[in-house]
Amino acid sequence: MENLEIKLLDKTATPPYDLLTLADPSEEAVAYYLDRGYCYVGYLGQTAIGEYVLLPTRPFTIELVNLAVDEAYQNKGYGKKLIAHAIGIAKEKGFHVLEVGTGNAGIGQLALYQKCGFTITSVDIDFFRKHYSEPIYENGIECRHMVRLTMDL
Ligand SMILES: CC(C)(COP(=O)(O)OP(=O)(O)OC[C@H]1O[C@@H](n2cnc3c(N)ncnc32)[C@H](O)[C@@H]1OP(=O)(O)O)[C@@H](O)C(=O)NCCC(=O)NCCS
CATH class of the missing domain: 3.40.630.30 (Gcn5-related N-acetyltransferase (GNAT))
Structure with missing residues (x-):
């Protein structure tokens, strides 16, 4: 690299x-x-x-x-x-705290953030349906929820 x-x-x-x-x-x-x-x-x-x-x-x-x-x-x-x-x-x-958010369908992003030490602390249900006019698909999964991950520094 x-x-x-x-x-x-x-x-x-x-x-x-x-x-x-x-x-x-x-x-x-x-x-x-x-x-x-x-x-x-x-x-x-x-x-x-x-x-x-x-x-x-x-x-x-x-x-x-x-x-x-x-x-x-x-x-x-x-x-x-x-x-x-x-x-x-x-x-x-x-x-003291670092946060990050990603959609439920972002499998790679969820893997990456957890590999880097973040842990899932909450899920904002239907965040993307509420705030985006068009449905979003990733990995063949509808991206509906915002998954919030946190790290204590
Ligand atoms: C998300 C993004 C920044 C990742 O960047 P990248 O340079 O490809 O990431 P890296 O190569 O450093 O690491 C990816 C890690 O995730 C892991 N990973 C990815 N998809 C995975 C999967 N489906 N299952 C398990 N691990 C997975 C890889 O194995 C790798 O970990 P490893 O080094 O232990 O093998 C890049 O894909 C991107 O820009 N995507 C478009 C924008 C985006 O989605 N941004 C995030 C918004 S939340």
Whole structure:
């Protein structure tokens, strides 16, 4: 695996929109994350191949949102590297709890987050049916519920 260099996105730099919308197609949500969160971008040489955003939500709690790795670079361990980096940054900033959410149909994401040390703490029933106009399918399963996972830092 090539060395991944992870850097905080400069507020004046152009955000890597292709990666940001891979994780969440809603431009409105992406704009909200960029405005209120810390976006970290992973580079292989000059190429941005992944990113994530850390979004402070409540006192002592920060959420990992919008994690994405370019399709051409998936399943090579870069997602895990970005998560490990996010955990380090959240600790460094003094947060006590790191949260992440994913749909019930996101089998790979659920595996990845649990492998990285998150544990399921709640399920927001019918979150996607309530908030999205079209049904979402992943792995042949309807994505209905938001599964929330947590890690004590
Ligand atoms: C989710 C995402 C960021 C993962 O990035 P990645 O670089 O492919 O992830 P990694 O290669 O670091 O790790 C994937 C891990 O999940 C595991 N995994 C994936 N699917 C799995 C499955 N069905 N069962 C068991 N383990 C699975 C892999 O085995 C691997 O773990 P391992 O290293 O122990 O083998 C990437 O697929 C992506 O960008 N997806 C589109 C956007 C998205 O869904 N973002 C998340 C929003 S919640």
